[in-house]
Amino acid sequence: MKVLVVDDETDVQILFEQRFRREIRAGELIFAFAHSGEKALAYLNEHPSEYVLILSDINMPGMSGLELLRLIKTTYPAPPPVVMMITAYGDSESHDQAMQLGADAFLTKPLDFNNLKEKLKSAL
Amino acid sequence: MEIASFLIVFFMVRYIRTSLQTAVRFPEWERILVIVQYAASGLLAADVFLDSSITKWLWHLLLLGMVGAAYLLKDFRPVRNVWLAVGPYILVSLFKDIAKLIDSDFYESISTVVEIAEIFTLVWLIATWVSTQRQQKALEKERLKRLQEEEQSRIIAGQNVMLEQLVAERTAELTRQKEELEQTLTELKATQDQLIQREKMASLGELTAGIAHEIQNPLNFVNNFSEVSVELIEELKEERRREDRDIELEEELLTDLTQNLQKITHHGKRADSIVKGMLQHSRTSTPQREPTDLNNLADEYLRLAYHGLRASDKSFNATLIMDFDEHLGKVSVVPQDMGRVLLNLFTNAFYATEQKRKTGLAGYQPTVQVSTKRLSDEQIEIRVRDNGCGIPKTVLTKIYQPFFTTKPTGQGTGLGLSLSYDIVTKGHGGELTVETEEGEFTEFIIQLPT
Incomplete structure (x- = not known):
């Protein structure tokens, strides 16, 4: 499964x-990284239909x-x-907005990687 | 001629009495003069009823006595000159009577001349009299004038006293007011210090959320990298227990471990500098100038301002552009003061973009840009630019005034730019200028000597 991680922290x-590393070594997961929403969109356009999971930070310059979520959900060709x-801000407003825009999950920092692994596995 | 003599005596007595004011100044002379007047009246009556030649000699005596007294006596000195007027008449009339008595024939031969002379002396007397009266009147006028002047100067003196009193009262009042004003000034200075402190605290409040975010991120990294390092060590131990050890993997794990520890240090230091900055920001003691990396400072405060706003307004967003001159070099500034200036300019910039965004402009991308540049060996420049609502010309002259704010009541202290201006100009000998176009952009330019 290919995962695109979008975060402004390089x-x-x-991390x-x-x-x-075990999943990567085993070939279960392949990661790509983008440091801004704009770069993520460009990357997705260069690799259409390759990435099945996108993990994105909300607070980025x-x-x-x-906004990235909205664009993916509205313009990205099916299947989304x-x-x-x-x-970092676990506020209900952002949560509601993300869910309304069609997010599949809403995680707060600091990330619980074990929880994330389970979520990724269930998404598989 | 007795009438003439009587009139002369009468007027002379009157003249002496009024001129010398004998009634007031010389009461005994007054009495004598009154007696003289009665005597003259009696003499005139005697003249009319007793046809005696003795009376004319009494007239002569009376006139001579009066003139002599006026001429000789000290008390009559002011009217001494009366003899000038009366003298000729007395002499002529005396000569006439004596001549008549001694040799009436001789007198007859010269009687015409004597009588003409007598008339002349009378004319002389009257003329002198009139001219004296006139002089007297002029003198009286003069005297009145002097009296008036005296009265006036007395009034003026009175007024002076009153004025002096008023001035003293006013002075006392002014002194009191001055003391009150000094007191107020002291209070105002204290209030100003409090306000500056409050402004610092207010901006610290704005910072808090940004700081929390900025610290949370490095802390997450510190935690994550240490946790993953424990995992790596476990894996390394596992690998070493194996019969067929994968040296390459072990090397890789060790490299990762080194990298992780470096990352931990890096993010630890990042959090450290943020906390230090926050402490500096709220410090009240006299700040010291020190060589400062302004690129770093600008970067740090731009993030703090941005995340601070983000924390309070989730919908807020902006593109941050940082364009730093690598050759800027360190500049001697008071870091917390310059940090406050930058924080203030950034907060304003974000606010301006937010105001413009709220107008619902299609395709508007809020952008805040900070750039640094070395202008010469002695000067550097920091520009803070936003593509927000701009500053209207009408308020442009007021933006550095204390307490001037365009923000709604309770949202701005109106001290931000005023303090920033003071910090840049008075604190660092620099310049703070602004370029703006309403509805398009605002750019604040800080120029500092190095």
């Missing part, structure tokens, strides 16, 4: 690669995660991939 890449949102 160290997220190293994910280590946290999921420029295009926000919610699974989109999970991550935010």
